Amino acid sequence: MIVRIATEGQYELGDDDVAELNELDNEAVAACEAGDEPRFRATYEKLLGLVRERGRSLEEDELEGSDVILPPPDVSMAEARSGFSEEGLIPG
């Protein structure tokens, strides 16, 4: 499965890793909903670490769509909560 960390790049992950990713993702959402910023940050860092360490970084000339797109590494909890509904991802 191809995972993109927004503003960073794409990685290819195996199925086992995806299951783990999914768990961390749910944990991050739970922390988010509980308004627990430190837990959110810690979980999200862990999640990003998993993708970076276990994933294969896609080459610059590989042109693939991602199955999953993760929020940018510097995402704030407020942003994560709002679900990135703001306009402007694609300028113009």
Added chain:
Amino acid sequence: MPGLSGRMSTVIKSKISKLLDRAEDPAETLDYSYQKQIELLQNVKKGIADVVTSKKRLQLQEEKLKQQVVKLDTQARQALAAGNEDLARTALERKNVVQTELQSLDTQIAQLEQQQDQMTASEAKLRTKLEQFRSKKEVIKAQYSAAEAQVRISEAATGVGEEMADVGLAMQRALDKTENMKARADAVQELEAAGTFEDLTQIGEGEDDIDRQLKQLSSTSEVDSELEKIKAELGSGSSAPAGQLGAGSGGQSSGAGQGGATQEQAP
């Protein structure tokens, strides 16, 4: 997939499909995507230029604040040398404020530096993807039937559309941060213009209590420092530290006078 990544994926994908819906014919999709990419590449370049401009502006401000620190430090030394401890304390308090501001400027400049690097890398990456997209387009045209070509082109366009959306997002975040820094820099500049740092209790034009009191002191202290200097030059070892201090403050006071009207007597 639910959760953060699910939401993020949905948002970006809906943006891409909106983009692709505008062109139904495969060839048109290609042209449209390609055109959008070229546009975006221009935007990225402009974004980088904006970041560089902001950085330069902050660096200029940093320079000004550093001068303030030197000036306030000199004033404090002069005041202390003249035995006015209260005045020296006030000058040092202001110096503290300016130094705190300097530290945060430092952090911001470092952040901008990082943003600039990141955007430059993004630009290079997008350029590579664009090349890839262009060559893939030719392969698809040559090897596939019209119906299949449509599918393949959509795939390629999705891949490139996603990269586009991503660079767009990175750029937007960089510019948002830059905007925040600009706003802060403006605020600091306003404070500076209002004399918060330099002229806390401003009376008259650009002249504050420290400046005025120092002006009164400056003649005597200059004489004193001259004396100390001469003493030091004559080599009476006992007053060496005082001589150093005097020489320093004497030199600085003429510098500060040029910048801050310290030497002008009111007409």
